[in-house]
Amino acid sequence: xxxxxxxxxxxxxxxxxxxxxxxxxxxxxxxxxxxxxxxxxxxxxxxxxxxxxxxxxxxxxxxxxxxxxxxxxxxxxxxxxxxxxxxxxxxxxxxxxxxxxxxxxxxxxxxxxxxxxxxxxxxxxxxxxxxxxxxxxxxxxxxxxxxxxxxxxxxxxxxxxxxxxxxxxxxxxxxxxxxxxxxxxxxxxxxxxxxxxxxxxxxxxxxxxxxxxxxxxxxxxxxxxxxxxxxxxxxxxxxxxxxxxxxxxxxxxxxxxxxxxxxxxxxxxxxxxxxxxxxxxxxxxxxxxxxxxxxxxxxxxxxxx
Amino acid sequence: xxxxxxxxxxxxxxxxxxxxxxxxxxxxxxxxxxxxxxxxxxxxxxxxxxxxxxxxxxxxxxxxxxxxxxxxxxxxxxxxxxxxxxxxxxxxxxxxxxxxxxxxxxxxxxxxxxxxxxxxxxxxxxxxxxxxxxxxxxxxxxxxxxxxxxxxxxxxxxxxxxxxxxxxxxxxxxxxxxxxxxxxxxxxxxxxxxxxxxxxxxxxxxxxxxxxxxxxxxxxxxxxxxxxxxxxxxxxxxxxxxxxxxxxxxxxxxxxxxxxxxxxxxxxxxxxxxxxxxxxxxxxxxxxxxxxxxxxxxxxxx
Numbered sequence: 001x002x003x004x005x006x007x008x009x010x011x012x013x014x015x016x017x018x019x020x021x022x023x024x025x026x027x028x029x030x031x032x033x034x035x036x037x038x039x040x041x042x043x044x045x046x047x048x049x050x051x052x053x054x055x056x057x058x059x060x061x062x063x064x065x066x067x068x069x070x071x072x073x074x075x076x077x078x079x080x081x082x083x084x085x086x087x088x089x090x091x092x093x094x095x096x097x098x099x100x101x102x103x104x105x106x107x108x109x110x111x112x113x114x115x116x117x118x119x120x121x122x123x124x125x126x127x128x129x130x131x132x133x134x135x136x137x138x139x140x141x142x143x144x145x146x147x148x149x150x151x152x153x154x155x156x157x158x159x160x161x162x163x164x165x166x167x168x169x170x171x172x173x174x175x176x177x178x179x180x181x182x183x184x185x186x187x188x189x190x191x192x193x194x195x196x197x198x199x200x201x202x203x204x205x206x207x208x209x210x211x212x213x214x215x216x217x218x219x220x221x222x223x224x225x226x227x228x229x230x231x232x233x234x235x236x237x238x239x240x241x242x243x244x245x246x247x248x249x250x251x252x253x254x255x256x257x258x259x260x261x262x263x264x265x266x267x268x269x270x271x272x273x274x275x276x277x278x279x280x281x282x283x284x285x286x287x288x289x290x291x292x293x294x295x296x297x298x299x300x301x302x303x304x305x
Numbered sequence: 306x307x308x309x310x311x312x313x314x315x316x317x318x319x320x321x322x323x324x325x326x327x328x329x330x331x332x333x334x335x336x337x338x339x340x341x342x343x344x345x346x347x348x349x350x351x352x353x354x355x356x357x358x359x360x361x362x363x364x365x366x367x368x369x370x371x372x373x374x375x376x377x378x379x380x381x382x383x384x385x386x387x388x389x390x391x392x393x394x395x396x397x398x399x400x401x402x403x404x405x406x407x408x409x410x411x412x413x414x415x416x417x418x419x420x421x422x423x424x425x426x427x428x429x430x431x432x433x434x435x436x437x438x439x440x441x442x443x444x445x446x447x448x449x450x451x452x453x454x455x456x457x458x459x460x461x462x463x464x465x466x467x468x469x470x471x472x473x474x475x476x477x478x479x480x481x482x483x484x485x486x487x488x489x490x491x492x493x494x495x496x497x498x499x500x501x502x503x504x505x506x507x508x509x510x511x512x513x514x515x516x517x518x519x520x521x522x523x524x525x526x527x528x529x530x531x532x533x534x535x536x537x538x539x540x541x542x543x544x545x546x547x548x549x550x551x552x553x554x555x556x557x558x559x560x561x562x563x564x565x566x567x568x569x570x571x572x573x574x575x576x577x578x579x580x581x582x583x584x585x586x587x588x589x590x591x592x593x594x595x596x597x598x599x600x601x602x603x604x605x606x607x
Contacts, residue, residue, distance in 0.1 A: 017568030084464015084484025103443035143591035151587035169590035
């Protein structure tokens with residue numbers, strides 16, 4: 001049932017203090033949406049690489065390990081650069097704090113960075129390697145690396161993020177999977193491309209479906225994803241991903257089309273994270289979103305959590 | 306550097322015998338005159354940097370809201386109330402009614418003239434029982450003191466900015482010059498010397514009252530009962546109950562209108578309460594990714 005159907009109070013314009021925001025917009029810089037992208041690329045590439053290693057598809061495995069390595073190398077650089085005090089980045093590792101998705105995420109990134117780099121080195125240096133414990137570790141840590149950033153932003157006071165807590169990780173997971181497959185398809189030879197191609201196309205379809213469900217369940221809060229830069233990035237992401245999937249579908253046996261499709265998917269995944277990122281600003285800056293969900297909650301449940 | 310695994314530090318259990326009684330603020334907005342002495346005293350005592358103020362055109366409020374460089378903020382609300390009976394009545398009735406109300410209720414400075422009402426309220430960090438900022442902080446910089454208050458340790462904060470979006474009240478913000486996050490400390494330094502916080506000491510009408518939280522809550526109950534007895538049905542307490550979405554405020558309010566009128570969220574909930582769902586969804590999506598990618602290789606195995 002959508003939020004609109006369960007609304008108990010009339011959708012009148014909520015009272016605000018001179019239209020000023022109640023919650024603060026993020027102070028995060030452009031590094032963060034790019035980190036969401038690279039972290040997703042790293043995580044999903046680790047899984048893809050491990051699967052390809054176990055399946056004996058060495059050409060695909062080698063490219064996916066390279067993609068994972070690029071992701072885990074770029075990620076910490078972006079995260080550290082975004083800090084207000086970059087020189088203090090190690091403070092992130094002075095505690096393991098179970099209530100903080102960012103704390104657990106920092107440890108996850110550190111652990112995945114180590115395991116993926118090691119597994120990538122093994123596979124790139126010894127291409128005939130069969131899968132083992134190192135690949136399993138990289139994949140097991142890679143999958144949550146691609147989704148925890150979604151859990152992190154939904155664990156916030158920003159309505160359009162927090163109310164999307166059930167769908168956002170699936171949007172991130174599918175977008176990350178599309179980007180990992182897309183990165184591999186940039187260079188993988190045609191005889192090994194098939195699993196990546198099928199994966200990329202289904203990830204795009206799944207991403208579109210997950211995004212649609214998210215917007216529907218958000219109800220009026222989904223406006224945050226449709227306005228301004230968030231809306232433009234959202235449209236761009238859909239167009240790029242759809243074009244990429246079409247190119248891949250048409251590109252069997254054509255190296256150039258496959259590479260172009262992969263590149264379009266990567267661009268679509270970047271735009272998707274930017275759309276979600278910018279939606280958080282839209283939502284925070286609109287106090288009626290904050291008031292409306294809380295008034296709806298009071299009308300529905302009485303009060304409290 | 307100590308290394309430890311922590312859940313959210315709690316008062317008083319984290320401190321054992323060193324725990325002090327929980328202190329806080331009761332901000333009674335019914336007697337706030339909007340003088341902003343609290344804003345000034347806070348800035349002076351805590352050496353909070355000045356800001357480049359503009360003219361916002363929002364009544365007498367040009368400072369906007371709480372932030373890294375504003376730990377007390379006085380809101381001004383001008384409301385034109387429906388006063389139909391006075392508009393419809395002959396002058397003498399109005400004068401008679403005004404005289405009658407003066408005799409019965411005393412002088413109400415905020416309801417003078419033609420139905421214009423002024424609401425003023427000094428906002429501050431709520432020092433929540435379950436604080437979103439404290440839960441979110443990945444460095445342990447934000448901690449709970451022996452007084453039950455919530456403080457940012459500035460020598461540890463690395464400016465990650467997660468607390469900024471984790472606060473349901475929009476209290477914390479990053480200071481651009483130094484990249485760290487700053488907020489009200491409830492004058493932690495003064496508390497340690499048995500002094501009351503600067504804003505409460507400076508408040509000329511005792512709108513800001515500092516003290517033992519349990520005692521403040523009792524005082525607030527009496528105050529709201531008195532106001533209602535005098536016909537101020539709109540008086541209500543905000544943040545005085547442990548049952549709310551943040552487990553009760555350390556700094557709570559007596560308001561004369563809905564919270565959102567004052568830029569306060571009507572039903573704030575600490576994000577951490579939904580964390581299990583956020584993690585469940587994250588892990589489910591990770592599992593789906595493993596399954597989906599694995600499935601792409603089934604059947605194609607050499």
